[in-house]
Amino acid sequence: MIKRFTVGDLRITLTVARITKIIGVNSELEDGSHILMWDFDDVPLDDVKLELKKVQIRYFLSDIYILETKFQTNYIAYCFTAQCWRRAVEIIAQTNLVDWNFFKYGVYRGHFTLILHHSYATKLK
Structure with a gap:
């Protein structure tokens, strides 16, 4: 539920939503890299591999690991080549087909987060 109202020159927004516990991993390391x-x-695996190979070659990255999060349609990937924040954003932005919301919210928060799907989180309890 979202309620909005205006008082003078201010817009006030109240949001009520359920809190969901999720398990995730952030990109930021202790040294700030x-x-x-x-x-x-909704991207086929062959397309994911192709796009990741392009950035791997362009930016001289080490191995990139790909995990399937939804049967034959959704994937996450990670690479342990540490980068400064600006360079990490540049590399992800240069990757075609990456999920827009993942990129947008990562930039907004100042780190990227890979979230373990809710059904997996439930099984881990």
């Missing part, structure tokens, strides 16, 4: 993370939704 970031490992690289990608999220692909």
